[in-house]
Amino acid sequence: MSKISEVQGRVILDSRGKPTVEVKIRTDDGLEAIDSVPSGTSTSSREAALVEPSLAVANINQIIAAKLIGQEVTAQREIDQMMIALDGTANKAKLGANAILGVSLAVARAAAMASKMPLFWYLNKFFRQISASETEPKIPTPMMVMICGGQHGGNRLCIQEFLLIGKIEQGRKVWQTIKKILKKRRIDYKLGLEGAFSPDLQYDEDALDIILEAIQASGLRLNQDVRLGLDIAGNNCRMTAADICRLFEKYQLYSLEDPFAETAWSQFSQLKLELEKSGRDFLLIGDDLFATHKNLLQKGIDDQVANGIIIKANQVGTLTETMEVVALAKKAKFQGVVSHRSGETQDTFIADLAVAVAADFLKAGAPIPRERLLKYRRLKEIESEL
Structure with missing residues (x-):
């Protein structure tokens, strides 16, 4: 089998023009795999710790590389555990989660090449081992951000993301229609961090009204062809349960992500009970609440605070810890949303990951900017292979 012969990190720029980490893995039989690490703007305090990208690269090249050279590239679990032990902290603060994850993902890509398998099939095989299941790959439904506010928008809107859930082509059509509406009404706008419109609107409901108008003008039907969702980002946008329920009913919303702050466990559980009274399908998602950590997800399962989880490696x-969280979520019948970050690269790993673990949704931004569109295009490529 292929053995790791070289591990090399370097600093690159993400979609925001900020430094991030890229890792190249070479094997003794001439294979080469490259992966890069995104980073977020709106983050949970429970996330694994990042270090400055230049320090992460130094840690990769001077500390991690020496331990990995000579290791079987397919020994993913062992390599991940080795890096966790090498770091020695509870939240990867010594080496940096950006250093460790970059290596972890690049190892998986190299291992897929060594196994002569498409990445999603290799990841699916690994996930079956992690979850002790017979999970088959599945194409997730895109969650595409159309309008942004909060920390992503730089405007007066409180809610961070207004999402269209449907096919990629539908998302592109609605996005283009929103653009026409904004221009026709002479509403000033810019593009936010993830390719969504950041319009000069005063109220969150104004944004929802424009999206509904665009859906109708695009010849689509709400809750038949497409659905609507919100990422409220409750750490930064404070709304009452009554206001959230009112929006849920008025706009026939399907998904609500982080409606409250990451410590508001009881508010989540109370809202879930209220949403259940509607008799409609809904998705109440924890992102900052769970931070892709098993112990936090287990608490959420025990306290019945949600029925969905954002997965951000x-x-x-x-990769191993990410898949362990997905396995626990599936066991609890939670729906999974594999997600990008606001600071993205042209890496498409999350598309393969979403298919491999049979995630219900892939959230990768607006289907327009290159670094977002590449991930949706990768879904199309995998769909043709399947």
Whole structure:
């Protein structure tokens, strides 16, 4: 089998023009794999710790590399555990989750090449081992951000993301229609961090009204062809349960992500009970609440605070730990949303990961900017292979 012969990190720029980490893995039989690490703007305090990208690269090249050279590239679990032990902290603060994850993902990509398998099939095989299940790969439904506010928008809107849930082509059509509406009404706008519109609107409901108008003008039907969701980002946007329920009913919303702050466990559980009274399908998602950590997800399962979870590998720091969280979520019948970050790269790993673990949704931003569109295109490529 292929053995790791070289591990090399370097600093690159993400979609925001900020430094991040890229890792190259070479094997003794001439294979080469490259992966990079995203980072978020709105983050949970429970996420694994990042270090400055230049320090992360130094840690990769001077500390991690020496331990990995000569290791079987397919020994993913052992390599991840080795890096966790090498770091020696509870939240990867010594080496940095950005250093560890970059290596972890690049190792997986190299291992897929060594196994002569598409990445999603290799990851699926690994996930079956982690979850002790017979999970088959599945194409997730895209969650595409159309309008942004909060820390992502730089405007007066409180809610961070207004999401369209449907096919990629539907998302592109609605996005283009929103653009026409904003121009026709002479509403000033810029593009936010993830390619969504950041319009000069005063109220969150104004944004929802524009999206509903765009859906109708695009010849689509709400809750038949497409669905609507919100990422409230409750750490930064404070709303009452009554206001959230009112929006849920008025706009026939399907998904609500982080409606409250990451410590508001009881508010989550109370809202879940209120949403259940509606008799409609809904998705109440924890992102900052769970931070892709098993212990936090287990608490959420025990306390019945949600029925969905955002999966972000860089919140926990290794591929193995990410898959362990997905396995626990599936066991609890939670729906999974594999997600990007606001600071992205042109890496498409999350598309393969979402298919491999049979995630219900892939959230990768607006289907327009190159670094977002590449991930949705990768879904299309995998769909043709399946």
